[in-house]
Amino acid sequence: MLLAFGLSFVTLLVVADEGGALVSPAPVETAFRAIKRSASGKLELADTAELARVRREQPHFWFIARSDGGEIVQSGDVPDIYRGMTVALDRMTYSDIRDDGPPSNYLAVIRRMTNEEGSFTVFGQGTLLSQPSLILSFSRLFVAPMLVLLALVTIFAVPRIVNRAIRGISDLARETDEINITHRSHRLAETAVPSEVRPLVRGINSALHRLDQSYGQHQRFILDAAHELRTPVAILQARLDLLASGPERDRLISDCERISALAEQLLDLQRLEADARPFTAVDIVALCRNVVADLAPLAIDEGYDLSFEQNTEQSLIQGDAVSLERAVTNLVQNAIEHAGNQGVIVVRVEPDGVIEVSDDGPGIPEAERERVFEAFYRLKPRERGAGLGLNLVLQIAQRQRPREHPHLTERRCLLSAGL
Template structure:
C-alpha cells in the first residue's frame, strides 16, 4: 500500500471513520451497561460458589453414607465466611446440610427435588437472605444444592465482558476500514486518472481539448466543468490575440512598403542607407509575425523535402547580403540528399533566420557556414563572440534580446524554434569550431 501523504483523502477518511466507529462503539457499550444495570434493579449478581464448592466437597464413607470432606476449596470458603450454610439433596433423596439454614428457606430445602435452578435475593440491603439453587455433580454423584449466594456487582461483569467483546469487533472494523477505504477511493476516482492524463496533453499547440466528465464522481464534476470553462475562455482569448497580431501585421505591410518606396527615392548617402536598414527591419518584423500565424494556422500535410537543397538555396539568396556585410558564406553538404517530411517554405524561413542572425551578430567578419549532415542535422555557425551558456535557452523566447539595445524584436529565433518543433525536431546552441555561435537543428529523417 502506498504511503499516505499529508493531504491524502484516503488517510483522512480512514482516521475519521475509525474515530467515528470507536466513539459509536464506546457509546453503545455505555448504553448497554446502563440498560442492564437498570433492568437488574440493583446492579448485582449472585455468585454460586457455595453451591458448587459444597457439591465438590460431598463424599461417601466406606458405608456409602454422605459426609462432608475438608477440601481446600471448602477451607478457603470457611475462612472467607465462617457462617456459610447449604443443604444438598442427592438424586436418591439423601440430604446433607451444613450451617444454620435461614427460616425462610427451611421449607424450600425439603422440596429440592422439584427445583433445579434459582437465584434468590431479598430487596433490602445488606441482602442477608440471598441464595442460589444449582444442580451440579460432585464425587458422590449428582446433587441439587441450596446455599448462600454471594453478591457481586453487575456493572463490573458487564464492563469486563463488553471490553472483551469490543476488542475483536474493533479489530475487525479497523481491518475492514484500512482495506475497504483505499479500494473504494481508488475505484471511485479511477476516472480522475483519465482526466489527469488528458489534462497533461493540453498545451498551446493542442487547443480545443476538454476534460471528460463521464466517469468522475459527482462531487468532482463541478471542478471538471469549471476547468473546461476556463479552457474555453483561454482558447477564445488566445484566438482574439492571434487575430489581432495577424491583422496588425497585415495592416503594417502596406505602410511599410510605401515607406520603403519613398526612402528609395531619396538621394544616395549614409542617411538613406540607414533609413533603408531600419525599414527593412520593420518589414522583417511584420513578416515574422505573419510567419508565426502561418505556422499556427497551416493545416497542410507535409511533403518530402531535401535539407541540402534548402540550405543551398538559402546560401545563394543571402550570399550578396553576407558579402556586403563582410562575411564569406559557404555550404558544406555531401552529394547525397537528406530527406525529411516537412514544409519546405517553413524550413527555408528557419534557415534564413539563422543566417540573418549570424550576419547581424557575427562581428562583421569571418566565415558563416551552413553544414548539412546525413542524420537530418543542419548547423549554422559563425566566428563571432558567441552566446553565453546561461543565455542559450533564453534566446529562443519571444521578444527576448541578448543585448537590450540590439536591433530587431527578438522573434527570429523563436520563429525558428516553432518551425523545428512542428517538424518533430529540436534546436540547440553548441560551441563553434573555433569561436562564435553554432545553431544545430535536428529533424527526423524520412522512414525508409
Template sequence: MKLLTSKSLKRRLIAQLLLFQVGILFLFSAAFVAYLLQTNDGVVLSDPEFANVAARAIERKADDSLVLNETEELATLRQRSVNFWFVARSDKGEIIQTGNVPTVYAVMAEHLDRISFGDIRDTRAPFSYVAAIRGASGPAGNFTVLGKGDVFSLTYAVFLLTNLLMVPILILLVIVTIIAIPWIVSRAFSRLSVIAKEAEIIDIDRRGYRLPESGIPSEVVPLVNAINGALQRLDDGHERHQRFILDAAHELRTPVAILQTRVETIAEGPIRTRLLSDAGRIAALAEQLLDLQRLDVSGASFSPVDLVEICRNVAADMAPLAIAQGYELSLETGLDHLVIQGDAGALQRVVFNIVQNAIEHGGGKGNITIRIDRGAVIEITDEGPGIPVAERERIFEPFHRLQPHEHGAGLGLNLVKEIMQRHGGHVVAVDGPQGGACFRLSFPN
C-alpha cells in the same frame, strides 16, 4: 495524527470512516450497558467460586458424617467476604452449613435437590439477600451449594462482557476499513485518474479540447465544468490575441513598404542607410509575426522536403549579406539529397533565421558553416563569442534578447523552436567547434 492531516483525500476518507465506526461502536456499547442496567432488578452478583471452596472444605468422617474443615482458602474467603455463608446439600440429602444463613434461604436449602443453578440479586444495600446456587465436587462427593461469597458489581460484569464482545467486532471493522474501503474509494476515484491523464495532455497545440464529463461523480462535475469553462475562455483569449497579431502584421506591411519606397528616393548617405535598415527590421518583424500566425493555422499538411536543397538555397541567398558583414558562409555536406516530411517554406525560415542570427551576433568575422549530417541533423556554427550556458534555453522564448539594447524583436529563435516542434524535431544551442555558437536542428528520420 499524520494520517488525519494528510493531503490525500483517500487517506482522509479512510481515517474518518474508521473513527466514525469506532465512535458508533463505543456509543452502542455505552447505550447497551445503560439499557441492561435499567432493565435488571439487581446491581450486584455473588461470585460463585465460593461453592468450589466450600466443596473442597467438606470431608466425610469414618462414621460417614460430614464435617467442615477450616481450610486456608475457606479462612481467606471468610476474611474477604462480608456476611459469608453457605448451605451445601449432598446427593444423599445431607446438609452442612456455615455463617449466618438468612431465614428465607434456610428453608430453600431443604429443596436444593430440585435446583442446580441460580443467581439471586438484591436491589438494596447491604445486599444481604444476594446469593448463588452452584453444583460443586469435593473430597466428600457432589454438592449443591447455596450461599453468598464475594460480591461484584453487575455494571462491571456487563461492561466487561460488552467490551469483550466489542474487541473482535472492532478488529473486524478495522480490517474491513483498511482493506475494503481503499478498494471502494479507488474504484470511485478511477474516473478521476482518467480525467487527470486527459488534463495532462492539454497544451497550446490541443486547443478546443475539453475534459470528459461522463462517468464522474456528481460532486466533481462542477469542478470539471469550471475547468472546461476556463479552457474555453483561454481559447477565446488566444484566438483574439492571434487575430490581433495577424491584423497588426498585415496593417504594418503596407506602410512599411511605402516607407521603404520613399526612403530609397533619398540621396545616398548615412541617414538613408540607417532609415533603410530600420525599415527592414520593421518589415522583418511583420513577416515573423505572419510566420507565427501561418504556422499556428497551417496544421500538419506536410509533403516531401529536401533539406539539402533548402540549405543550399539559404546559403546562396544569404552569402552576399554575410560577405558584406565580414563573414565567409559555406555549406558542408556529403549528401545530394535528404528528404523528410515537412513544410518547405517553414523549414527554409528556420535555416534563414539561424544564419541571420549568426550574422548579427558572430562578431563580424570568421566562418559561418551550414553542415548537414546523414542522420537528419543540421548544424549551423559561427566563430563569434558564443551563447552563455544560462541563456541557452531562454533565447528560444518570445521577445527574449541577450542584450536589452540589441536590434530585433526576439521572435526569430522562438519561431525556429515552434517550427521544429511542429515537425516533431527539436533545436538546441551548444558550443561550436571553434568556440562560437552552434545551433543543432534534429529531425525525425
C-alpha cells in the same frame, strides 16, 4: 459510533437492573471446573487453588451440579429456600437470582455447562457484578473486538473505498497535462469525477473556454495587424526606392526592411498556430541538405563557409516538413548575422534525429540562454531583426516534439547555435 453504542448498551443494562448491578456466575464456573471423576468412578470436587480462593472469599459458598445421567455433585449447605429447586435441576437451564439487597445472602445462578465429564446443570452461589466490572466485561466481549474490527476496516477498507471514489480526480489531474498553448481546446471530463467535484470541473472548463476565446481574439488581432502592415510597408519600400542614393536613403530602407521582417515573423507565428497540418514522414537529412544548398550563396557572400554533416544516411521522423525547414533556415540565418562574418557554419544531423547548427561566433552567455527564446528579446541592439526568430524556432520545436516522446527536448538543438 461503536463506542457510543457500547456505552449506551451498558447503561441500559445497568439502569434496567434496579439494583444497579448484575449477578456474576464466576464462583459457580470455578467450582464446575473442579469437577473430576475419582479412581472409583464417582464424581467429586477436586481441591483446586481457584476453588480454595472462592471458599476463602465466600465462607458460605454452596454449589450443586446434576449431570444428564442423574449424578449429583454438591459442596456447602444449600439455603433452605433453594432446596426444593435442587430436585428439579434437570428441567432448568438458565437463571440469575438476587434478593432485595445487602447482605445479599441469596444470590444464585443456574447454568448449563459441559466438560470432559459430560453435560451438567449447575446451581450455586453467585456474586455481585459491579458496574465497573460490567462495563469492563462488556468492553472485553463486545466493544473491544468491534473497535479492532473498525480499525482493520479503517486501515484496509477505507483507503480502497476512498481511492475508488476519487480515482476520477486522479485521472482529472493527469488530464490537465494535456492543456497547453497548442491544445487550448482540451476540456476536462466531468463524467468520471464525484458529483461534489463536478461544479469545480465545470468552472475550470468555463474559465478555459473564456481564456481560449480571449487568446483567439488576441491572435486574430496580431494576424490582422501584421496583414495590414504589409501593404503600407510595401508602399513605403517602393517610394524609398525612388529616392536619390545616399546614406539617409540607405538608413530608411534598412528600417523599412526591419519593419517588413517583423511583420513576416508575426505572420509566421500565426501561420504556425493556424496551420495545424498532420504530421507526415520527414527525412531531416534531406531537409537540412536542401536548406544548406539554398543558403550557401548568402553565407559565402557574408564571409562564411557553410558545411553540412550527416552521421546517418537517412533519419525519418513524423513531423511538419514546412515548419522544420523554416526553423532550420532561421537558425542558419541567425548564425550568418551574428557569427562575425568569419569562420564555418555547420549544420549537422545526428542518428537520433537531433539537428545541430553551430558556428565560430562568440556564443550565448549561459545566463542568457533561456531569455533568448523570449519574444522580442535581443542580446545586443541591432539594426536588423526584431527578436522573434528564436521564439519562432522554439515554438516549432515544441510543436514537433511528439507526446509519445516527452524526453526529447528542443533546447538541445536550439542552444547549439552559437549566436
